Amino acid sequence: MMQARGELPNWVDAGLIPLINLAVALIASGLVVLVIGENPFEAMWIMIQGSLGSLKGWGYMLYYATNFVFTGLAVAVAFHAGLFNIGGEGQAYMAGVGAAAVGLGLDFLPWPILLPLAILAAMAMGAFWAWIPGVLQAKRGSHIVITTIMFNFIAASLVGYLINYWFRPVGKMAVESREITGAYILSAREVAREFFGVRIASSPLNFSVFLALIAAWAVWYLLWRTKLGYEIRALGANPAAAVYAGIRPDRIIIIAMTISGGLAGLMAVNEILGVQHRLLLGYVGGAGFVGIAVALMGRSHPIGILLAAMLFGLLYQGGSELSFARPEINRDMVVVIQGLVILFMGALEYAFRPALSALFYSVGREGNQ
């Protein structure tokens, strides 16, 4: 029992506090922008305009958000089991190998068979890359945080090697595979043109966005409507009670990590099958780590994760527009701003809570109902 814990109404906890955190993050970012001599309001306007001001901006924003939903859900599932999976980056990277291997190796198969197979292969590779740390934690007690970090490094080297020596066609200069033509996910633009005869601005948004929605629903269903989900949450919330209840921690740890890795693997579906159509170096680009912030900010709940992923999508898209429009605010500055948001939304999530509950107490004693 922390002091004043649970004394705040729900709407404050789930609504007001994230908003305050966001506002503080924006103010801090504004100060940074001010220091380098730019107008923070203008900068913010460019970011919003750049992501929400056009169909193209929306497309990019939702495309980024799709990645973050997958990696955010991955972190959340592990988190509910009391595990901190920070290996989403490596799991998503390995998943690309699965998607590309099936997409290229079995491309004699027709599209409706090949695509689901490639998606499953991506999930399987991601799951496998999380399964190993899961087993090490469950059976050997190796700390999951350490092993998943190490597995990020191993994945980085391993995938680089595989692309260079296995996937790269002879004579090709760029370190990437040949084009995956068989397992192909239609982009929003192609759907609009082929099926509705309308032309829309090009963006990387593709059908995977629906996959993200399905995944969010599936995670909710798993955690709150199945016995396995109950066991996962019980273990995460109170391991001693879980053991009393006959829930086997080793089993649940392995299962939760495997599911987590599979979700992270879906990120490769969006990126490799939906956008790049080939396997290339470093395509995960930090999405695995953003997933941690997204899960924290979304309180590990699928709805929260959808919202948080969109906010980060906005920051990413708006950020690149900003660095384009204002060269003084370069790519690194944008990363600083994103970092500030992560800091205030994630790490300092509860920083303003004590002050708020004190405020609640002094204003209207009837307030805390």
Add this chain to the structure above:
Amino acid sequence: MTPAIELIRIDKRFGSVHANKDVSLAIAPGSIHGIIGENGAGKSTLMSILFGFYHADSGEIRVKGKPVRIKSPSDAIALGIGMVHQHFMLVEPFTVLENVVIGAEGGTLIGPALSRARAELTRLAKDYELEVDPDAIVGELPVGLQQRVEILKALFKGAETLILDEPTGVLTPDEADHLFRILRTLKDQGKTVILITHKLREIMAITDRVSVMRRGELVATRETKATTVEELAELMVGRHVLLRVEKGPSKPGETVLEVKNLTWKDRKGIPRVDNVSFTLRKGEILGIAGVSGNGQSELLDVIAGIARPASGQVIFEGKDIGILGDPRHVRAEGLAHVPEDRQHRGLIGSFDAAESAILGWHHLDSLGKGYRLDRDKVIARAKVEMEEFDVRPPDPLLKSSKFSGGNQQKLIIAREIKSNPDLLIVGQPTRGVDIGAIEYIHKRIIQLRDEGKAVLLVSVELDEIRSLSDRILVMFAGRVMGERGPGADERELGLLMAGVSKDAA
């Protein structure tokens, strides 16, 4: 004389629960003031308000006649109020000394504070019979000593008024006696003590005055000398309570549980359950008496499948369940288990009551086919159990941690009894439970027996063991010291519990 503490028209609601209704109470300085009341009556809430954990919606607090605003525990401590909580608030990996100093470090370096504290601790220990090794790790101390650390912590910070919330719930009779000696010394030295307890015997033995709470209201305050146990019980519950257990003779049937030469060793290889054998038959309650920490908890764990025996067998209805080592399979065989430690194991604080009410039984088909968990069925099941066992408030959606201690216990007992077991194993079934509810829980346990089910009961309350059991085993240092009938006298049992035995020679 100005009261040490005055609570005036304190009112507090948690959502729809009216936990304190217009409560006024004055505590005389240098006295021991008891507070009693049913589970959920609002005792802990009232004291938490005084200690600054919760804020009253309205009302006033006066300390030594002066109106004060207590916004946090540090305000309370500054006003000379200390509290020992129902559930301890200690940092387990820290030493006693470190725990005592937390919050009073004063300065950047910990060294000077620690050496000052060491001197002060020695003085307090001498003055109040509060001996504890300052360098012991708190997590490794028995509960009785942990509680002393809590008291030391409060005194160290200059407490003039000490609040104790159900301090004896977790203590052995000996430890409780020691605690009372400490409290009397505190009183003699002019300190004020507020004592919450469910044990009317303790109220009669040690308090000067006693206040009774019922459903959020303070219904009466009496001079202890001028009242009786019966009157207090009636004031508390609002009806006449049976303070005695009524049960007919047992009609034992065939053997359901046979424990053979069971041994369980801890990580250091020390046998905590040492070659224990006994049998339990249908329609029988077997009580296991003993000072806590003599292997009873471990014995329950092994039978429940949580711990695997080092050697020996647990034969339940003809099957060796010891080798299963899996609580889920053991439950499937028809065993239910009320764990000793409800906070740590019996339920999950962050789950709502409905979800805690299926813990361990969540895989039942009646809660959803196959892999599914049907939320409506989970809630419906909890509703039935909560109503039948009078869990208050009967709200399946309230978070488990927000129920009062006794109501959490009722929730767990309901869950296990309603699973309709062939064998119920219970540890401390009525710890922290009010007398009305004790009466009810005892009735249900006896009813189970009369239906031909077997009950294995572990309790540190000798009264409870003696009034419920058909046979009594006494454990000491992991071994069974002897078996007695329910008529065995208290002195003899006490000797066995202390390891003195004629028949074990």
